[in-house]
Amino acid sequence: MDKFKKIVYILALLFINISILQAADLKHGFMGIKWGTDISDLPDFVKVSEKQDVSYYGNPKKSYTLFNIDVPYVTYAFHNAKFFAAYVDVTSIDVFGRLKDHISQKYGSPRTTLRFAEGQRIYNWKYQHTKIKLKLYENEGQMKLGFYYAPLTSKVNKAQREAFPPPRKPAFPLDERRLGEAMEVFGF
Numbered sequence: 361m362d363k364f365k366k367i368v369y370i371l372a373l374l375f376i377n378i379s380i381l382q383a384a385d386l387k388h389g390f391m392g393i394k395w396g397t398d399i400s401d402l403p404d405f406v407k408v409s410e411k412q413d414v415s416y417y418g419n420p421k422k423s424y425t426l427f428n429i430d431v432p433y434v435t436y437a438f439h440n441a442k443f444f445a446a447y448v449d450v451t452s453i454d455v456f457g458r459l460k461d462h463i464s465q466k467y468g469s470p471r472t473t474l475r476f477a478e479g480q481r482i483y484n485w486k487y488q489h490t491k492i493k494l495k496l497y498e499n500e501g502q503m504k505l506g507f508y509y510a511p512l513t514s515k516v517n518k519a520q521r522e523a524f525p526p527p528r529k530p531a532f533p534l535d536e537r538r539l540g541e542a543m544e545v546f547g548f
Contacts, residue, residue: 387488390446391424391434395489395509397443405436414439414516424448426505427462429455444512450494450503459505460494467492 389395399405405417417436424431426448437445450456463485464470470483479499485492491508 387490389443390436390490390507391426393436393443395443396512399438399441399443408435415441427459427466429458429462431455439512439516442512444509444516446507448505450505453503456494456496456503463492463494470494 389397393402399415399417402417402419404419404421406420407415408418409416415438417438418433419436424434426434431448432451433449435447435449436443437447450459460470460483463483467485467487470485473482473484474480475482479497481496481498483494489510491510491513493506493508495504495506497503
C-alpha cells in the first residue's frame with residue numbers, strides 16, 4: 361500500500377510540475393520561443409504575409425501540439441522584427457470546444473464578448489502579461505486562437521493607431537443630445 365501511495369504522490373508531483381512548466385512557457389514565450397525574439401534568430405521561419413509594420417511567419421518544418429491537441433499550423437507575428445503574437449487556425453468546432461475547456465481549466469473562466477452584428481464570440485483569458493483570445497466568427501464559420509504578449513502588443517496597437525487614426529465622427533446625423541442642443545440654438 362505504501363508503494364501505491366508513493367506512486368500516486370510522484371504522479372501528482374509530475375502533473376503539477378508539467379502544468380507549471382507549461383504556464384511558465386506562456387509567461388516567457390510561446391511554444392519555446394521567447395516573447396521579443398528577433399526574427400533573425402529563427403532561421404527556419406518563412407514569411408507568409410505582411411501588413412503595415414507587422415510581419416507574419418510560419419515554420420513549415422514543424423508540427424504542433426497545443427494543450428495536447430494537434431494543430432495544423434501556427435502563425436507567428438513580429439513587429440519591428442520582434443515576436444509579439446501567435447495565431448492558430450482552429451479547424452473544427454470539436455477542437456474549438458476542447459481548446460476552450462482546456463484553457464478554462466488552466467486559466468479560469470473566460471471573459472466573454474459577444475458582437476451580434478458581426479456574429480462574433482470572443483473568449484478572453486489573461487495569464488501574467490499574456491492575453492489569450494479564442495474567437496468564433498459564426499457568420500464565416502471561422503475560428504482562431506491567439507496569444508498576445510501585452511507589453512509588445514500595446515506598442516503595436518499604438519503604432520497602428522498613429523498610422524491609421526480613426527475617422528472623425530460625422531456632424532450629421534445628430535444624436536438625441538446634439539439634436540436637442542441644435543434645436544435650442546435655432547430657438548425651437
